[in-house]
Amino acid sequence: MGINVIPLGGLSEIGLNCTVIEDKSNAILIDAGLMFPEEDMLGVDLVIPDFTYVYDNAARFKALFLTHAHEDHVGAVPYLLEKIKLPVYGTKFTLGILQKKLDEFKINDVDLVEIETKKIYKIGNFKIEPILMTHSIIGGVGFAIETSAGIILHTGDFKIDQTPVDGKPIDLARLAYYGEKGVKLLLSDSTNALNEGFTKSEKKVGEAFYNIFKEVKGRVIVVTFASNIHRVQQIIDVASLTDKKVCIMGKSMVRNTSISKELGFLKDPKNCIIEESQLSDYPDDRLIIVTTGSQGEPMSGLSRIASKEHQKIKVKPTDTFIISAKPIPGNEKAVYRIINTLLKEGAIIYHDRNSQVHVSGHASKDELKILLGVVKPKYFIPIHGEYMMRMAHRDIAIDVGINKENIFMLDNGDVFELNNNVKATKKVPAGRVFVDGKGVGDVEDVVIRDRMQLSTDGFVIVILAFDSSSGELISGPDIITKGLTYEERSKKLINEATSMVKNLVNQCDLNVRMDSLELKKKIRKALNKFLYKKLMRNPMVLPIIMEV
CATH class of the missing domain: 3.60.15.10 (Ribonuclease Z/Hydroxyacylglutathione hydrolase-like)
Known part of the structure; x- marks a missing residue:
């Protein structure tokens, strides 16, 4: 070797x-x-x-x-x-x-x-x-x-x-x-x-910040990656030049800036940084708020501001938002949705497509x-x-x-x-190993496919009860659907599906009715075929067979 x-x-x-x-x-x-x-x-x-x-x-x-x-x-x-x-x-x-x-x-x-x-x-x-x-x-x-x-x-x-x-x-x-x-x-x-x-220098972003900060009439909310301490440093530097205060918000942003200050990488010689509790001490035109959410993450600071769920920040028509990052491929829709929401509230938005606020x-x-x-x-x-x-x-x-x-x-x-x-x-x-909650690797591709199917076509549950000794159908089939059709408007379809499943069960010999795995397979196949023919949809079919 x-x-x-x-x-x-x-x-x-x-x-x-x-x-x-x-x-x-x-x-x-x-x-x-x-x-x-x-x-x-x-x-x-x-x-x-x-x-x-x-x-x-x-x-x-x-x-x-x-x-x-x-x-x-x-x-x-x-x-x-x-x-x-x-x-x-x-x-x-x-x-x-x-x-x-x-x-x-x-x-x-x-x-x-x-x-x-x-x-x-x-x-x-x-x-x-x-x-x-x-x-x-x-x-x-x-x-x-x-x-x-x-x-x-x-x-x-x-x-x-x-x-x-x-x-x-x-x-x-x-x-x-x-x-x-x-x-x-x-x-x-x-x-x-x-x-x-060539990729432009990071200092170009600082120049763009200065041109924006010196002209705004209200608050500035800058959104960037929590790890981009160079970007945060430039915000602080420009804030000191334009007589503004900087408030850091968001768990990861606060954590990373705190680490950077402790290690000597983030400098604030003019004490521009203030706490959230001090926001009300300054007029809007002296405030710069730095937070997370540049990728449209659902629980990020920017997302909560846009959805009016943020406890401290409510959007004002005088606000200027700077999204100082480029959407990672796949995140564009989430980011643009937020931009559209903020624009409807009257805010001014700067982002990588209309200014030099990101390199x-x-x-x-x-x-x-x-x-x-x-x-x-x-x-x-x-x-x-x-x-x-x-x-x-x-x-x-x-x-x-x-x-x-x-x-x-x-x-x-x-x-x-x-x-x-x-x-x-x-x-x-x-x-790839998926992390879902506390589970690491317990969500496999098949689970993701099931979730995809549920999200696109819904699911159908078929409940039947059989006599454990005779194999006789004594209850059902009862059909419950979620995400397939609105049940109140599709009673006819459900009735047809119920009759189809009942006829299928009655046509099965005793050996099949007593073999729950084989019977589930037949019901699933028949109901999938029936629903695709009627609706051109492929819901997840879950037969539940009880023996009494």
């Missing part, structure tokens, strides 16, 4: 980022992220990677390295550490965010190792150096991993921003150092590979070309993105001179062997 690279998540999806790098005696994980449920994942709260391969090979896994603290990279860490003990390596801010998550899960015995750039961490046969990367969060890094097969470079999420808010641009010099040394394999962020040019944290085409040119990898695996994004990244790599035979489009679970015969040879278990 040489060196294997195994993506357990993050390919052909936005989220679930998790990669294994292993030799025959040691293995490390890079990131353990979650994904928020898609529209068809009814009732599911979160999605996490399938960690079966990690659990089955627990003795070889020596550490978990985190690139940054976004949920799609660290959100599944508590679920992983509930079943396996691993030291976790991350930057100061990343570990600060993670610690709060572990506290919520009551996980106390984790060895959290704070890492610094330009330092080498030896794990088994691997030497790992964190490299400073610029992203839409504090403390983002990539990793250069020296292995027996050569250097593997994992970028994490990044963009090339030469004027970042914290004054810490991407370390291109260190990337170039490894490029000259010789990078055997590059794994690189593909999120914005379809976007032309991405991911590299666009020209930045990806620069990184590929600096690193000069022999082999390349595009990661972090839908298949079309990764294909676009593949084409960019070909344009800058990487041999297309040396670019690999992997799927989650593929085992990529980095040795003399580079290839993807086999698969390990990989996929």
Whole structure:
């Protein structure tokens, strides 16, 4: 066994980022992220990677390295550490965010190792150096991993921003150092590979905030990701320039800003931040409220404001809302529904489609070309993105001179062997595990399909009672429907269905009537056929057979 690279998540999806790098005696994980449920994942709260391969090979896994603290990279860490003990390596801010998550899960015995750039961490046969990367969060890094097969470079999420808010641009010099040394394999962020040019600097958002803040006549409500502390810092900075006060609202926003202040990453030298209880002490035109809900989450601050359920904030025609984020694919309808509601209340709305109140944290085409040119990898695996994004990244790599035979489009679970015969040879278990309430993995695809069927076509319950000794039908069939038709208006249909089921039962011989499983199967098949013919619908049919 040489060196294997195994993506357990993050390919052909936005989220679930998790990669294994292993030799025959040691293995490390890079990131353990979650994904928020898609529209068809009814009732599911979160999605996490399938960690079966990690659990089955627990003795070889020596550490978990985190690139940054976004949920799609660290959100599944508590679920992983509930079943396996691993030291976790991350930057100061990343570990600060993670610690709060572990506290919520009551996980106390984790060895959290704070890492610094330009330092080498030896794990088994691997030497790992964190490299400073610029992203839409504090403390983002990539990793250069020296292995027996050569250097593997994992970028994490990044963009090339030469004027970042914290004054810490991407370390291109260190990337170039490894490029000259010789990078055997590059794994690189593909999120914005379809976007032309360069991603704009985060400072552009601060300029947009200033232009809005200085002109507004009422309150400003800024909605952004709770993890985007650079964005919050710019709000505070501009508030101090425009003589305004900032109130932080929402559980996750308050938690993350509190952590950032404690760790020294969020600064408020002019004491612009106020508590919720102080809102009434200031006129509306001096108030900036920062909250969550940029993705239209049902219980978020923005959603509760729009639905008039927020205890503190009621929409006024003089309010200005700034949605400082771009909807993640699949969330557009929820976000636009909220925007429409607020507009009907007379509020002014700024968002990514009508102003520069948001910039991405991911590299666009020209930045990806620069990184590929600096690193000069022999082999390349595009990661972090839908298949079309990764294909676009593949084409960019070909344009800058990487041999297309040396670019690999992997799927989650593929085992990529980095040795003399580079290839993807086999698969390990990989996929999606659904988290529903307190249940982890107990909701399978079949359950989701049942929920989909219930949500689209409703269900029909058929109740029958038989004499346990003679097999004679002594009660029913009684039919109850929900979500199929309005029963008061469909008595004729229900009566026809009842007669059809009764005739079916009477035609069955005694052996079938005494075999409840076989009888249920016949009733379900016949009633499905009947209802589809009448209504062109496929409700879930649930026969209930009682023996008396």
